[in-house]
Amino acid sequence: MRDFFYEALPMRVRFAAGSRFAAAEEIRALGLQKVIVLSTEFQAPLAAEISDSLGELSVGVFDQAEMHVPVETARAVQELAQRLGADGCVAVGGGSTTGLGKALALEFGMPIIAVPTTFAGSEMTPIWGLTENGRKKTGRDRAVLPKSVLYDPELLLSLPLGLCVTSGFNAIAHAVEGLYAPDASPIISLIAAEGVGALASALPAIAADPGGIGPRSEALYGAWLCGVTLGATTMSLHHKLCHVLGGTLDLPHAETHTVVLPHVMRFNLPAAPDAERILRDRLATDDPAAEVQRLSRSLGAPVGLAQLGMDLKDVELVVELAMKESYANPRPVTAEDVRRIVHGAWLGVEVS
Ligand code: NAD
Structure with a gap:
């Protein structure tokens, strides 16, 4: 019901x-x-x-x-x-x-x-x-x-390809977390799904034709929809981690989102079957987490947080800050879970 x-x-x-x-x-x-x-x-x-x-x-x-x-x-x-x-x-x-x-x-x-x-x-x-x-x-x-x-x-048109890609995955992250948000609603899920689909097809098209306005326009359309999702719902673990990584360690915003997203999706999607079904459909895959990581890497995005300048010793600080306040998440999160996710993202391990 x-x-x-x-x-x-x-x-x-x-x-x-x-x-x-x-x-x-x-x-x-x-x-x-x-x-x-x-x-x-x-x-x-x-x-x-x-x-x-x-x-x-x-x-x-x-x-x-x-x-x-x-x-x-x-x-x-x-x-x-x-x-x-x-x-x-x-x-x-x-x-x-x-x-x-x-x-x-x-x-x-x-x-x-x-x-x-x-x-x-x-x-x-x-x-x-x-x-x-x-x-x-x-x-x-x-x-x-x-x-x-x-x-x-x-x-x-002036946005460099690298930033197009990572900013695009920053937008996709809003849609992914909007799909399993505690305040998700049918209209927002439609909007989020359309946003993911538009960006997933537009980003490779931008890489293939960096000077073409069509693919950039399509990505901007997707970004609008993902932004609507962000504005209408409560974000979860992924945004919490990126907030800590960006705000405390000064890691670059869009790149951090791009690296972390597949790791959090691997953790959360088993507890969010409706979101997973929509993402499978829109990304035309059985494994949305692996597909998001594959797509970002195929477009030249950074692989791990180490590459973005994060020290391994700071993993514990991120765990501590991420566990300090409670926040919404489709799955309960322990300190050990956060440690595993952040460490995996730091190394840039494959999520598949
Ligand atoms: P940004 O605004 O910092 O831009 C990054 C760099 O790219 C800047 O030097 C900018 O001048 C340049 N740039 C921007 N557009 C360009 C273009 N078209 N061509 C060439 N260069 C361009 O990066 P961002 O990722 O858009 O924003 C990150 C910040 O926004 C973070 O502080 C983040 O926390 C915040 N943010 C807030 C919300 C919210 O809802 N409040 C949502 C998303 C992001």
Whole structure:
């Protein structure tokens, strides 16, 4: 018998090549007067292009977004946005830039228009993160959910192949954990399944045709759906481990997700038969964990956490932090389970 709860998140989504230039329409639709445009330093030229296209609607660019949103950066953008009189922001970039926009939304209730340029999915979630003294705090707050999202596949053309692949598996991880989440629902499972299918076919197509916009557009479509899943459900062991590995050991976000995912799938899927059935179907395999690992490796993704710079001695720290607080998981988790999973991921053992 079915038993579920589902609440739709309110937001506007445009998906089209060139949609970044619809930011002015979104600003007006949201009733905003002046926005600040956010980006990383690397993406400053793109942010400047968008800011210029907005004319009087933009107060300027803040281009210092960084991974995991250091509180110092959050304070700097909050101060600048206030000084320039911005009443909204346009976040142009990956999860780090969207995360910086969320720091403005959390502090001032400032609406965010997100223009994503990776597959991380932060633009679809009410989840914020801030890092202070090496510790990353996260929370959920409806105020940080972007009001408008402009998905422009043209912006994905500059994403290097390696980051396309790992960012794609970061998105797939949201869908996998959404499928066995305690608050999974039929509509979200449909969305997650479609997201996995789109990315699993688009990522090899991107590798085969790195300059083609079609496969990147398909992957961005999949990333949207996986982001919706992330925003609507409670994540489990995989996201917990990646949060600890990224937040405490400073391992790179998308790469860490890519390496860890098959190991957690091998552990969790036997306790999540519905999720396993959907993944078998969408990945056209009898063994989704092995297939995720095979696919990522065939596309040149990193193999183990050692390769990402993690010390073997830190396995125990990860075990300790991962066991500190309870979290949802389809299967009970012991310290020994976490040790085995993280050690296997560190070595990069084959999960089959
Ligand atoms: P990122 O935003 O840090 O981007 C990685 C690098 O790639 C940056 O230097 C960026 O400038 C560059 N880049 C981004 N798009 C590019 C493009 N199209 N072309 C060329 N270069 C490009 O990486 P990410 O993986 O998107 O985001 C990771 C961060 O987002 C982490 O801090 C993670 O915790 C957070 N995140 C949060 C949520 C959430 O719901 N709150 C969801 C996913 C990720």
